[in-house]
Amino acid sequence: MTGRLGCAPCQKTYPITGGVPRLVAGSVSPASTETAGRFGAQWKTFDHMSTYQEQWLRKWLDPIGPDDFTGKVILEAGCGKGRHTLVASDWGAAEIVALDLSESVDVAFFHARERKNVHVVQGDILCPPVRRVFDLAFSVGVLHHLPDPRAGFDKLRGRVKPGGKIAVWVYGHENNEWIVRYVNPFRNRITARMNPELLYWLSLPPSAALAMTLVLYRNERVAKLLPYRDYLRQLATVPLREVHNIVFDQLVTPIAFYMRQDEVRSWFSGQGLGCVTLSWHNKNSWRASALVTE
Numbered sequence: 320m321t322g323r324l325g326c327a328p329c330q331k332t333y334p335i336t337g338g339v340p341r342l343v344a345g346s347v348s349p350a351s352t353e354t355a356g357r358f359g360a361q362w363k364t365f366d367h368m369s370t371y372q373e374q375w376l377r378k379w380l381d382p383i384g385p386d387d388f389t390g391k392v393i394l395e396a397g398c399g400k401g402r403h404t405l406v407a408s409d410w411g412a413a414e415i416v417a418l419d420l421s422e423s424v425d426v427a428f429f430h431a432r433e434r435k436n437v438h439v440v441q442g443d444i445l446c447p448p449v450r451r452v453f454d455l456a457f458s459v460g461v462l463h464h465l466p467d468p469r470a471g472f473d474k475l476r477g478r479v480k481p482g483g484k485i486a487v488w489v490y491g492h493e494n495n496e497w498i499v500r501y502v503n504p505f506r507n508r509i510t511a512r513m514n515p516e517l518l519y520w521l522s523l524p525p526s527a528a529l530a531m532t533l534v535l536y537r538n539e540r541v542a543k544l545l546p547y548r549d550y551l552r553q554l555a556t557v558p559l560r561e562v563h564n565i566v567f568d569q570l571v572t573p574i575a576f577y578m579r580q581d582e583v584r585s586w587f588s589g590q591g592l593g594c595v596t597l598s599w600h601n602k603n604s605w606r607a608s609a610l611v612t613e
């Protein structure tokens with residue numbers, strides 16, 4: 320639960336506290352530090368676990384699925400509170416390193432502390448404190464929050480063994496132009512600078528209004544006439560707390576890139592990746608995967 324880890328080649332030691340190795344080198348960018356601070360506050364507040372998480376993860380990673388986890392060594396980049404870490408553990412991963420820069424690692428550790436195959440680690444995706452030992456690296460909803468999403472992707476890919484796989488899900492630009500135009504400036508100038516506790520309360524009324532609107536999406540025929548049908552139908556049956564979490568998540572972060580298809584495709588176009596899949600998830604985001612061939 321506590322101790323120190325020493326790195327002989329770099330002659331540094333890193334603390335272990337609360338069961339989590341804190342492998343954060345001094346070189347983390349101020350932008351990443353600020354982003355992690357905000358997400359740490361988010362996951363300490365919205366620390367609930369839900370039964371629909373597995374279903375959602377399947378959709379975010381498709382065609383990567385449970386078989387790609389069973390018996391495999393997994394790197395989860397940006398684990399947040401550990402909701403997907405638990406699913407990966409249930410899917411029978413041999414070992415999972417669940418990495419996050421923020422204090423959310425304490426929440427993830429709390430949830431996963433009884434799981435022998437889970438290792439929660441605090442560290443930066445842009446300087447991942449792990450070797451090239453993974454059969455699968457996956458990252459859900461994280462790369463678009465890095466100062467340089469492409470660099471994050473390259474770092475993850477570099478930690479996957481030849482023959483292993485990488486799978487990511489990121490916000491899409493297509494269909495979200497209104498967010499980029501209207502919500503992003505509001506987020507950048509106001510909500511991303513706001514005290515998280517104040518943002519929690521201020522984001523509650525719009526979340527409640529959205530939750531009430533979501534009831535309309537439960538009816539398939541009505542939903543067909545409404546915007547964001549594919550995405551919002553999925554949210555139509557979740558509790559208000561989850562809707563609140565999603566609204567808060569959209570507003571809390573200082574960095575949120577909305578990625579164009581071509582941009583995501585370009586990450587996968589270099590040497591050493593094969594069997595690339597790229598699909599438009601819920602018509603508002605991109606999910607992509609590949610086999611690491613060299």
Ligand SMILES: C[S@@+](CC[C@H](N)C(=O)[O-])C[C@H]1O[C@@H](n2cnc3c(N)ncnc32)[C@H](O)[C@@H]1O
Binds near residue numbers: 355396398568
């Ligand atoms: C939107 S949350 C997603 C968390 C988790 N993947 C999930 O879906 O529940 C983004 C996460 O990325 C983490 N993060 C942001 N920048 C990071 C970095 N440079 N290195 C590691 N984690 C980072 C944040 O702390 C946050 O927990």
